[in-house]
Structures are given as structure tokens and as C-alpha cells.
Amino acid sequence: MRHRIPTYLTAATVTTALLTLSACGGGSSSAGGGSGATAANQLEVFSWWTSGSEDAALKELIAGFKKGNPGVEVVNGAVAGGGGGNAQAVLQTRLQGSNPPDTWQTHPGAAIGEYINSDLLADLSSVYEKDGLSSAIPRDLVTSVSKDGKIYGVSTGAHRGNVLWFNKKLTAEAGVELSASTTPDQLVDALGKLKAKGITPLCLGGKDAFATAELFENILLGVVGPSGWDSLTSGETAWTDAEVKQAAELFAKMLPYADPDASALTWDQATKRLAAGDCAVESMGDWAYGELVKDGAKDGTDFGYIPQPGTNGSFVTVVDTFVVAENAKHKDLALKWASAISSPDVQLAFSKHKGSTPIRGDVPTDSLPAYQQQAATSFRGDDLVQSIVHGEAMSPQFQQSFYDAVTQFVQSKDVDAFVKALDAAAKG
Amino acid sequence: MSTARITLPSRRRRIRYPGTGPLAGTVALVLLAALFLIPVYVMVMAALKPPAQADAVHMWELPKSLDFSGVEQAWNALSPNVRNSLLMVLPATVVSSLVGALNGYVLAKLPFRGSKVLFAAMLLGMFIPYQVILVPLVRFLQSVGMYGTLQGLILVHIIYGIPITTLIFRNYFNQLPHEIVEAARVDGCSNAAIFLRVMLPLSLPGFVVCGIFQFTNIWNDFLFGITVVPDPTQQPVTVALNNLSGNFSVQWNSVMAGALLAAVPTALVYILLGRFFVRGLTAGSVK
């Protein structure tokens, strides 16, 4: 029975021993947590860009930063998945734990406002001054990342949310003409004609709530127009307004034309179906362009695009913006990052991969594909409208309620319940 | 004790099953296996296609020509993180199984007043929804200086594994006849010695099940891996797997290939542990 003492002790302390061991081990690799990201010459960049064109675009930003800051190691802490949902979870957990990345990706408007209001962000006004950014970027976009005269974000590119893509072969087959002057009602007629030809008229990837919400957002803008949009999102007009109901009715008219598989498809699968000729028309932001050409479809011969009917002259912005943490471990480097990624060269290289429009008005666009050139023209001349679906125009709480109301409406088609739900959400 | 007999599994004697020919069972097995492999077939096919073909539309088709770009991409993305996963999953599985075995032994064979209530309280812990405890968890780890470290992640997996491993072993030990413990005690064994020399050798199948469960769960965990360890070079393989897909674009061939690659270590564990699904262990010891 000699070994009785050791076994007794070992058994009793199995867990505690491990605790102590690992606590000691923790100190050796890094101090105060955050692992390698604490070394002095490192910059941690957090985003939800991990694959394909997104990753390539992010690498352009990193390359642009490294050119001016040789010897700095960039830690690319990108997190994919769930439409940025996983990244949100990680970011918020880290913010709550006061351990923010040095710089991270967000959107202007309400999204960045959450961080500003919680005093989490560094003032980037000095970057704007030094680089003369304010004059190169549309005033609205500077305002949308500012509060009380301080500027908190540097934007890299703008996606357009209100684009209607269509398969040219199918529309020709059904004798449907779509142009920038097509009205919402004409679109409904066109969907009917397509259906009569035995074609699935409306491509929709409804597996994730945002795509259906995006369709409604675009329809809504087509009815209320940019000024109506502003008064809705600012709270001047109630969500029970007749025009919102009208948009909901229009939405209800279009839904029966949607792909019967819609709720099993992601937006990119729906876009692939458009390219393959399995369905004809899709309302989706211009990140769809990259998805279309990826598989060899040709702009102009295979597919075409118009602003969502009713929204010609408006550009729904989905802007990628970087911010710097107020208590960043490497704030000086992060400020240099903000400056580097806003240079015209870097913006152009970024947009080439990302498929978005450079934010700066002084970036030459003639090296970009035809679609992007056209989008850039629109961006520089049209009314800029902030997206609800992507969390810019309204609070995250409203955004979620908007998604939920749309999901509910797709089944119920109950216009009154729909606008009531939106109204309640807007009133908090 | 009976260790000698235990390492030598008693030779299986097949009793005739009146009414079932050997054929019926085999046919059923083959059919079920084919059914089970349908999704695996879809994955393998997608993994071997060029990106444009790897989607739902072409899911049933054989690849027109083999394309290993997805496999290559997945391998490049995943291999640096496999080491992290192994460093995490091995200690976490072993320790949490051992803790579970000890707890289970106490609860099953040395119960005391109130031990059932304690067990119940422990068991309820399995049902905590992980999404909502991330914030307090990260704060806690930070306060003890373990945030961002692999050790911190191991600790988290061990702790959240305690309820389930305890449950598995308590149940397992409950099945073993109480007389074994009594007999050992009469022989002069202490509680610890009974555990080490009697219960442990008898609990191989328990360890197999528990090990399979813990290894798989910890290996496949994503949420803790990504929130507790922000440094991409330290993250487990599931995070790298997840990052094969993007926000707005996914190449399914590399994701499918990645999922298959990431499953290899777990599958190997099943095959290695599977050998211990032998019978006659208890029977041999009771005799």
C-alpha cells in the first residue's frame, strides 16, 4: 500500500495541476494575452475577408501598407462565415474583453456609430488632414463616419446595392426589354412574361435572410425615392406610411415569381443559376458581378444589369471602412495603416479585386472593367443612399427586425402586420 | 487481478441466431453503409472538381477530369493549423476523460449523501448555451492571464467536457457489478488502488466512447477556438477550414476537400480506438 499516498494526491490534483501548469505556460509565450499580436512591430488587421477576391483585395491593402512600412509584420486575423456573423461574434467578444484588434473592418453609418458611441475608436482626423482626404471623398461619406467633427473611419471602396442583373438570353427569349428607365410595374409585367415562357423569372437566394431583405430594400427605394428614404430612416416618416405599404404590395406581387428553391439557395448559388440560364432576373448588390464573371459569363452578351427599377439616379452604398481602436496596442502603426489604405494606388488595386468602386473621386477608373466604370460614374454623380440591410442606415436592432419581418412576410404576405412590425422596431 | 485476461479478449464464439441467416445481416449492413456514404460521395466528388463545377447543380456527377487544386488549396490552408489542433485536442481529451473516469468512479461506486445532487448540478452544466457565455468566458480568461493561449483553450475544453465525461463513466461504472469493488476492498485495496487496478482496466470501452466523443467535439469546435485564440497562427484547424470560405464567395471544392482532410485525424482515432470494442471484459473479470 505504499503507492497509496502518491495516487491519492495525484488523483485529487489532476485538474488543479493542469491549471497551474498551463497558467505558467501562458506567461512564456506572451504577456497579458493576445499571443503574438503583442510584439512591438506588428499590426493586427481584423476583417471577414478570407476567400478568393476578398482575400486578394485585402492582400492589396496589406501590400500597400508594407510598402511604406517595411519590417512591420501584419497579422491577418480574418474570420469568415455566416455573412460576417462569426467575425461579429469574435470582434464583440474581444471588444467586451477590452482586447480589440488594432484595426478592423466595418460599415459607415449606424454600424460605425455603435463603436463611436461606445468610445472605442481613435480619431482619424489627422489622417484626413495630412492626406487631403476630405476633398477627395464625397461629403456624405465623410459625414457617415464622423461624429461631432471628428472622423473615425477610412473607407476603401463602395459596393452598389441596388442592381438588377438579368440573363440576356432568357429576357430576349421572352421578348422582355429591361433598361434604366424600366419602372417597377413594368418589371412585374416582365416577370409575368418570363413565367409564361416557362422560365423561372426571379433568382433569389433566400437561405440567408439578407438576400430577400435586399430585394425588398431595393423595391422600397424604388417606391419612396432617395428623399423618402432619408425621411424614413431618420424617423420623420413612420413605417406605416402608405408608400411603405405600396412597396410591400409590390414585393408580394414579385415573390410568387421567385425560384421555388429560393429558401434552399444562398445568394451566390442563385447568381450562378442566373449565369447558367436557370432563372432570369436577380436583385443583388454588385458583388454579384465577380460571381458572374468567375464562371465565364460575359458582361453584355450573357448578362446585363440596370439599376433596380425605380432607383435610377440613386446609388445604395455598401461601403467597406476600416477603423482604429482607441486603445490599440499599436495605435501608431494602425494610424499609418489608415493612411496607407486610402492612397489612390492602393484603392485602385483594392477595387480591381473586390469589384467595388474606389471611394476617392481622383482615382482613375479606366483600367477597371466596364461594369465598375459605370458604377463609378453613378457613384460620383448619383444620390448616395445608405443601406439598411447592411447596417448603415439604421441601428443593428432595426436591421435584425427588418430581416425578421421580411422572413415572416415572405410566408404571410400580411402587409399590415409587416409595416406594424417595422414601425414597432423603429420605435424601439 | 485480472489484467492478464483483459488484454486477451476472449475469443468470440458466435451463437446461431435462430431465424436470421448470415446473409440478411450482411445485406442490411452493405445497404446501410451505401446510404451513409451518399453525402460522403457528394463531398469527395466536389473536392475533386474544378471550382466552377463544384456546386449543387453538378453534385451527382463524376468529375470530368480530376482537379486537385481544391485539395492543394485546402492542404496549404489547413496544414499549419493541424499541429495546433493536435496540441489542443490530445491533452484536453486525455485529461477530461481521466477526470470523468475519476468522477464517475466516485459517483457510481463511492456515493455519499448529496453526491447525487452534485452530479445533477454538474450534469445540467452540459446544457449551457455556449454563444452567450463567450463574453464572461473571455473576461475570465483574461483576468487569469490565459486569454489568447492554447492552454486557455485546453482548459475551456476540459471544463466544459467534465459533465459529459462524468456522465459517461458514472453510467459505465454503474453497470459493473458492485461486488468487484467489495472484493477488492476485502483484498485490502484503497479507493485509489481500486480505481487504478480494478476499474481502469475494466473501463476500456468507456474510454473508447468518451475518447471518441471528446476528441471529435474538441477537434470540431470552432466557436471557442476562434474567440479564445485570436492569433491565426495559433488557431485550431477548424478555424482555418472555416476561413476557406469567404463572406461573399466560396470555392466549394477546397471547402469540401478541407472538410475531408480535417476529418482524417478523427477518423484515424476511431480506427485505432475501434479495436477496443471487444467483449467479454466484464464477464472475464466477474468469473
Next chain:
Amino acid sequence: MPVLTRPAAPAPHTTKEPPAKPSPRAAWWRRHRFGIAILTPSLIMVGIFVYGFIGYSVRVSVSKWQGLNPDLSPRDPLYQTYDDMFHTPRFQADLRNVTVFTFLFLTLAVVVGLVLALLVHNALAGRTFFRGVFLFPYALSFIVTGVVWRWIFTPSTGANLILQGLGVEHGPKWITDPAVAGDVSGALEPVLPGGHFIQVELGIPLALIPVVIAASWQLGGFVMANFLAALSALPEELREAAALDGAGTVRYHWHIVLPWLRPVVVVVLIILGHISLKSFDLVYAMVGQGPGFATDVPGIFVFEQTFRALRYNTGAAASVVMFLLSAAVIVPYLYRSVIREKTR
């Protein structure tokens, strides 16, 4: 230390026998100090990481915390967040879905696991192979298998193509089906107090069935492993005796094998139950919230409310409800098992 150096010569008496002199308290301590020493670290850890954090969640759930700034000031009335939440159709659908899903999934997974285990256990050859095949799905990441199953259950490209090959012209709508079978909400309304606030159909959402199949596929092998482990401990004598008595396969399984496996079924049900109640990855990747929230589950609700909508209080409230729901399922088991052990 002194307690440990006690001479070991007289063998410790069996537990039943009262010790010679020492006070009952000391005797109790001596008998149980080993067990208590073993359990204490686990209990402390579970206490902090489970109950401490749940307490925190409860506190958040009655607070005003929305947005990134922690605001733990209490709402008035305290239960307001819960009240609002229970009134949203989405959360009602979630509760319905998780109940239906858990019930169907547990049944199917146990049946599948049992069938597999019996077949593999009695296989003439290739047991390692078949065991590997059935366990393999469990090794795959839920996030990816969800996608594969979504493809399979997409009506126009998936399993329906195979069904067409077999002559079934119009296959089911699978995960795109918004229908709810066997709606009883109309019948409940007059009976149930407060029945009028139920805004969803109470029945089986058909779109959940493919998810049940996928989940059972993924976990069936694990259930099988549990049963195999138990079967390996099944005394050979019982089988011989049964054979000698001339019991047929059915009677042997009914009277000997199934009763032997019953405790394992309970463990399996608890493990599957906790996976089911918390299910997130698989459902999220496979179907998301589904048509009209037909496949939405509380796990997705918690995730979206907390991290997308920044409604920390609602997310916490939903998770507290999930936890209580689990307790409601598991406490009866514990109660029963306590009673059962007393009668032993």
C-alpha cells in the same frame, strides 16, 4: 498527511460495517474524503464556468443592455425582455421547432444507432470497416456537412433527381416546404390559458424533417459506438443460456439485450438532448431560419440577437430559457434515476 500515514495492516472494513470507535463524522470523512477530494476541483470549475456564467446571463437578461456598451441597469419590470421575447412569432416558432426537432431527432438517432450497433456487433466480417463507415460522418465538421445536406435536399438539384430516376415525378419540397403538419394551435386556443398569444402554427414543420435526417446521419455512428461498448460488456453467459433455453433472436434481444442497453439509452438521450437543444452549426449551415422560420432554432436566435442585433439582454434571456428548457428535460431523468437507485 496524518490521516494517510495510518497503518494499512487491518484492511479497511466494508462500507456497511460501523467503525469501532471514532465519531460518526470522522468515520464519514474517512470513508468519503477520497471521493470529495476527487469531485471538488470539478465542482469548483463547473461552478464558475457554468453557474457563474449563467448567473451573469440572468443578470444581463433583466438589464437594459443593448448595443456595445454594457448597461446592466435593470429593466422595469424586470421580466420585460422575456415578455417581449415570448410575444415575438419568431421565438415562438423557435420553441416549437426545438421541441419537434429534439423529439424526432432523438427517436431517429437512437433507432438508427441501435440497428447499426446490433448489425455491426453480429457482423460476420468487416466489423472494423462498417464501424468506420458509420462513425465517419461524426468526424466531419457540422459546418460543411450542413452544406452537403442542403444540396441534397434542394428540390431541383438534389435527392429529387434520384427519386425521378426511380419514377417519382414530383418529389417532396424538402427544406423549402413552409407547411406545418398537424397544427393544433386552433384546438389549443380555447383550452390553454393565454392560448391567444400563440402566433405560430403548432405542428411539425415539414422542412425540419431533412434536418432530422442529417443530424441522425451525423450522430447515428456515435450512438452506435455507445451501444457497441455496452454490448461488449454483455456477459457471454447470458447469450449461451438464452441459446440453450431455445430463445429465438427476437426473444433474446427483447428480454436480454434491450434491457441491458437501457441505461445506455438514457445516457445517449441526455447527450443527444443537449446537442439537440443547443443545435446551431448544422442547422445554421444547412437551412438557416428556413421559410417563415420553419427551421429556426433558439441557438440561431441567440447568436443573431447577441452578435448581429447587439441585443445582449434578449440573447441572454433566450439562452436562459434554453437552459431552463434543458433542466425541464433532464431533472425528471435525475429524479427517476435517484428513485431507481434507492430501490436497488
